Amino acid sequence: MSPAEVPDKAAEGPDKGPAEGRDPGLQPERTRLAWRRTTLSGSVVAVLAVKTALHGGASVPGVIACALCCTLWLGFLLVAHRRIGVLATAAGHPGLTPRQATLAVLCTVAMAACGAVLVL
């Protein structure tokens, strides 16, 4: 990936409080864009899932798995939307909660499971 994963102002140490105006490293903005990129990757997966389901005639399990995939994609979008909203507005830059992280991962895992159903 890009150098976006490295905190470039890390050398200043944790003593400087977060509440002193604009962050020169634009960390919240970069994190927001990382969420955006991730939702885009998820969208590509959802489109490929729909294409797989429609390929070669639609079967009942295929359509169900495809619908489930789209629902999971919406769920992922919702998690990302909430997180982006927090990053954009909240003061003090609260961190990601484990529940949000787990939800995002569960959506991904369940999409893969639907994929297995579609491929078989």
Add this chain to the structure above:
Amino acid sequence: MIDFARNVRLWFAPQEVREEGHTPDYRFSLANERTFLAWLRTALALIGGGFAVDQFLPDLRWGWRVGLALALLAAGVLCSLRAVNHWVRCERAMRHDEDLPVSRFPALLSVVVAVVAVVMVVVVLAGWEG
């Protein structure tokens, strides 16, 4: 193994992470979050790759095609589970002022991707001949 069970419990219990140690500089937390998202994108790319193998290599025999697709999907699942686990471990380490956890996973994943790529080349060449 006990550590792993505790980490799994922490995935679902947001308050408990906050109770440990002290809150690190938010920039470190956000950097950790972006790393998590980068791994999640890697997982999504692997899952997309599974769909792509199934869709765009129709000339392959059924067994090879489905096997490769399932392998890629499984790699995606593994990668995403590992992403959240590593995120929790890093978060805990930062809160306790410990060293960040080291991991064999990136090396493992690159070896697996390399093997899958070689298999794909062989299979595509053999598949088109046969």
